[in-house]
Amino acid sequence: MSAVTPVTATYLESLLAGQAQLAASPLAWLNTLRAAAVERVGVLTVPTLRDEDWRFTDISLLTKMSFHPLRTAINLQAADIERFHIAEAATRLVFVDGVFAPQLSNIDINSGVLVSNLAAGGAACAAHLGRHAEFHNNVFAALNTAFLHDGALIVVPRNISVATPIHLLFIATQKDVASYPRCLLLAESGSAVTLIEDYVALQEEAYFTNAVTEIVLADSARVNHVRVQREGAQGFHIANCAVSLARTSNYQSVSVALGARISRYNLNVQMAEGAECAVDGLALISERQLADTHTCIDHAQPHGVSRQLHKCIVGGSAHAVFNGKIMVRQGAQHTDSQQSSRTLLLTGRAQIDTKPQLEIFADDVKCTHGATVGQLDSEEVFYLQSRGLSDTAARNMLTYAFGAEIIDRIPITSLKQQLEQTVLEQTASQL
Amino acid sequence: MIYPGSKTILEVRGLCASVSGTEILKGLDLTVKSGEVHAIMGPNGSGKSTFSKVLAGHSAYQVTAGSVLLEGKNLLDLPPEERARAGVFLAFQYPIEIPGVANSQFLRLTYNTVQTQRGKEELDPLEFDDFVREKMKLLEMSPDFLDRSVNEGFSGGEKKRNEILQMALLEPRLAILDETDSGLDIDALRIVSQGVNKLANKDNAMVLVTHYQRLLNYIVPDFVHVMDDGRIVKTGGKELALELEARGYDWVGAKHRGAAPKVVAKVAA
Numbered sequence A: 001m002s003a004v005t006p007v008t009a010t011y012l013e014s015l016l017a018g019q020a021q022l023a024a025s026p027l028a029w030l031n032t033l034r035a036a037a038v039e040r041v042g043v044l045t046v047p048t049l050r051d052e053d054w055r056f057t058d059i060s061l062l063t064k065m066s067f068h069p070l071r072t073a074i075n076l077q078a079a080d081i082e083r084f085h086i087a088e089a090a091t092r093l094v095f096v097d098g099v100f101a102p103q104l105s106n107i108d109i110n111s112g113v114l115v116s117n118l119a120a121g122g123a124a125c126a127a128h129l130g131r132h133a134e135f136h137n138n139v140f141a142a143l144n145t146a147f148l149h150d151g152a153l154i155v156v157p158r159n160i161s162v163a164t165p166i167h168l169l170f171i172a173t174q175k176d177v178a179s180y181p182r183c184l185l186l187a188e189s190g191s192a193v194t195l196i197e198d199y200v201a202l203q204e205e206a207y208f209t210n211a212v213t214e215i216v217l218a219d220s221a222r223v224n225h226v227r228v229q230r231e232g233a234q235g236f237h238i239a240n241c242a243v244s245l246a247r248t249s250n251y252q253s254v255s256v257a258l259g260a261r262i263s264r265y266n267l268n269v270q271m272a273e274g275a276e277c278a279v280d281g282l283a284l285i286s287e288r289q290l291a292d293t294h295t296c297i298d299h300a301q302p303h304g305v306s307r308q309l310h311k312c313i314v315g316g317s318a319h320a321v322f323n324g325k326i327m328v329r330q331g332a333q334h335t336d337s338q339q340s341s342r343t344l345l346l347t348g349r350a351q352i353d354t355k356p357q358l359e360i361f362a363d364d365v366k367c368t369h370g371a372t373v374g375q376l377d378s379e380e381v382f383y384l385q386s387r388g389l390s391d392t393a394a395r396n397m398l399t400y401a402f403g404a405e406i407i408d409r410i411p412i413t414s415l416k417q418q419l420e421q422t423v424l425e426q427t428a429s430q431l
Numbered sequence B: 001m002i003y004p005g006s007k008t009i010l011e012v013r014g015l016c017a018s019v020s021g022t023e024i025l026k027g028l029d030l031t032v033k034s035g036e037v038h039a040i041m042g043p044n045g046s047g048k049s050t051f052s053k054v055l056a057g058h059s060a061y062q063v064t065a066g067s068v069l070l071e072g073k074n075l076l077d078l079p080p081e082e083r084a085r086a087g088v089f090l091a092f093q094y095p096i097e098i099p100g101v102a103n104s105q106f107l108r109l110t111y112n113t114v115q116t117q118r119g120k121e122e123l124d125p126l127e128f129d130d131f132v133r134e135k136m137k138l139l140e141m142s143p144d145f146l147d148r149s150v151n152e153g154f155s156g157g158e159k160k161r162n163e164i165l166q167m168a169l170l171e172p173r174l175a176i177l178d179e180t181d182s183g184l185d186i187d188a189l190r191i192v193s194q195g196v197n198k199l200a201n202k203d204n205a206m207v208l209v210t211h212y213q214r215l216l217n218y219i220v221p222d223f224v225h226v227m228d229d230g231r232i233v234k235t236g237g238k239e240l241a242l243e244l245e246a247r248g249y250d251w252v253g254a255k256h257r258g259a260a261p262k263v264v265a266k267v268a269a
Ligand SMILES: Nc1ncnc2c1ncn2[C@@H]1O[C@H](COP(=O)(O)OP(=O)(O)OP(=O)(O)O)[C@@H](O)[C@H]1O
Pocket: B019, B020, B022, B024, B042, B043, B044, B045, B046, B047, B048, B049, B050, B051, B060, B093, B260
């Protein structure tokens, strides 16, 4: 790492301001973890276009603004957030500007799963928190860890299948605030759970969400992870998610990025022997939005199976970035990996940087990848027009269909319908 | 059927059209009156599909001369969707697959759009579902095709039935069926033909583009035209089709234009 430049030092210092006021936790290990993270923030710098991992993603806008930690929590009423409810989810944890809001949350005690605020976490927490989402070389993960206080802790005991999804709702309500959502999901062996990570806003001005999620699957566990980033139009969203799969476990994820002025999602999936994952994504952006998805699926052991379909619909003068790294380590024989990236550019000014990155060190593997970038098919548009649909209606329908392929993979009907409606409205407004 | 005193639905005069600088239609004349069924035959590459797509308003084809009137209105001024709303329907020779768009949703949206434009009532999803299922029965189509993406993975014959289903829903004034019979098995040919016959009445007109007499056993044409090199070069009654089947095209002066590679325009999205 290069030396800390004055600009970023000021910036990081300003972000860190207030960290010292954070009340010490009664948990000694948590204080130690925070301190280690604070130290890393002091060493690391904010990435720029010169960093390989950020070469397409200009976040200088973020660094030009100053954000502070939450000072006064807003007291939301249940009615304020009703429209974000997901009918199927019996358990809902709500965090307002990063702070746990028990009065808005609902924990289904009959589900067999342990759901609580991280701040009350015990030993299970200590063994995993900060161990999967590494912050040593990641300044945003380090910042999040430095501010560790509230967060979602979910422990699914052995062989328990949780019937209904667990909804984590992160609501941004205040301008200029930096919040640090955090989630740790431990799925014990043979368990199964569906987790919805949902980022929304109740205001339209600039703020900063810097989230970290860690998901740990023990042997044969199954996790469905649905991530919806629908931040406010001026929001900044940077998130790191680390998933660790033990033997023959199965991780299915669909992440949808719709909001934020600038967003970046890093997803890191570690695969043990015989593990399977499906990692799908959709970015639907317009105007001057930037949405970056960086994923890494790391096949460290044999017989892993990974599937990935990432789609971007880019309108206006928006800019999408997708970097999909597939790592197949030596000894990870019989890995079966497929990756596909498909992008629809709706305007001449829309931009995509898409890059598959295969690093294969085993010889007996099946790895395929492909990327397409295109406009709407004029023959398809004509076909719809010849049936009476206007040019606009035809284009809307095709754009919607392109995105619906990903949304259809969300296993929660009401959320799927909500998002389909959003996609429909968003495509209609851009064409 | 020819009805005395019926009004003209389509009037094409001296139509010339080109695609990427190559002239394909070279002065085509055709008059179609309400109630009539016309068949257009002709060698591969003679311009039959081009003519169909020009009528439907495909933007890849430039009309360089001539006129096309639909019920007295200048069709060439209208974008494709307005032609469809005015009553033009083209059953494509190669129906396009549209992954991700449910057939039911597509059919309902097109139906309601056209109904609204014609000043009629829309149907809500439930009403439409009943309505479309009735129409599907007519074509012996399984309702399963409603839940699938438009034409995606449909067999050749299934695609053609889906085209006729759309025609049944949109109730066009002028239907152009471009080789709807090709790819149909014997039963499907009968079913589709019966469907078309049910839809034909004294207020609309059908133009069938076909290579084979057998379709015309089911849907009996009032006129048979031979197209060659971008023009109608011969017109006769239904017996002309039999004669063409027996004697080929040479005797009418039409030539087979070699087997130029056929490209189905389809750009990967
Ligand atoms: N987009 C295009 N670019 C170049 N040539 C074209 C294009 N579309 C059609 N043509 C040419 O125009 C001619 C007429 O084609 P068209 O499809 O209209 O023939 P057709 O009579 O329908 O033939 P078939 O009986 O085989 O369906 C052909 O020579 C074809 O190659």
